[in-house]
Amino acid sequence: MTRTQKTVFILAAVIAVILGLTINKVLSSKGQGDPTALIDAGIILLPQSRNLPDVKMTDQDGQPVAMDGLKDKWSLLFFGYTFCPDICPTTLAQLRQIKSELPPEAVDKLQIVLVSVDPNRDTPKQLKQYLGYFDPQFKGLTAASVEDLQKLANAVSIPFIPADTSKPNYTVDHSGNLAVIGPDGKQRGFIRAPLNNQKLVAQLPEMLKRK
Template identity: 80%
Template sequence: MTRTQKTVFILIALVALILGLIINKALSGRGQVDSVALIDAGIILLPQSRQLPPVTLQDQNGQPVVVNELKGKWSLLFFGYTFCPDICPTTLAQLRQIKSELPKEAVDKLQVILVSVDPHRDTPTQLKQYLGYFDPQFRGLTGATVDDVQKVSNAVSIPFIPADTSKPNYTVDHSGNLAIIGPDGTQRGFIRAPLNNQKLVAQLPGLLLRK
């Protein structure tokens, strides 16, 4: 091995070490041993928790919910809408299946929340009926205006493009990613779309049940 090759080798080793230390620091204290498996399952944890805005939305029962007060359980926020032709029913069906395969102690610490990106059509009544097709325990949130919903989606870095509601049968462009909200009401990370049921069933309990 030449001196140049040795230098390159040492530099590569140092970069690998530094990257390893950064990842370890970002995930330290999270009680998750296999960070590679987490990432492989599409679970990306933030190096630092992110505060949610104090925006008030309505749930599927017409009750006010302050977004930064979603506490006590782990929440998976999915930004979609009830008239969505494809990604929303597919994602909600997957979340129902994933939930059904999790251990009970993990399910008890989890809530799935559909945040409507179409408050023009998605009334609390519409949300409740729609979510009942998937899981009556799923929660729904809708805003008085699309601006309210955008404040939340932008805060968790899952933006959407508001639709032209004057057009008949309009659709809304949105992401399939989920925001992970911890029991303290802060954002802890994301779950990337498309969801991998098998890998999420294997990895979510370690996240939901950690101290």
């Protein structure tokens, strides 16, 4: 990856976060709970929900999944991959810990989804085995092509840079931010990285009360 690509990648992520912060402040008087506390916890809600693209995905059990299949629960989408050396295992371990500290009624409304940015290596079997190390209830999604994955990632403003798969032990540059998908199957916002466990345990239940 060139220096220019890295710069573009970082700027895209920063712009998304700044945009979220700005619009959240504008809407602060309309939200439920304390919007300042949500922002402080890294939860950035959008003023208007976004539709997800119609891309075909496959889950960790090898079953086809449409993106509108994420309805009925709040979903936290993390774009990563199972061969990731640092960000992914750290984030998934944090999400496991956060989930374990949430009240049962909040856990029932929430699902954690790893969207693989490495379809070359992340087969459904690999995803299922990897996620089982953290929480068997975590879901995994992959796609047949990098193009479909980029379409989804770009739609939720969490871009990644495809790897050069010809290189041995390649890595994939990706963000640690999470996309927040509401029970209506639309994107509601973001959670900024790095995750703050204590603040998210306190504020996620407030977010999950929203319609």
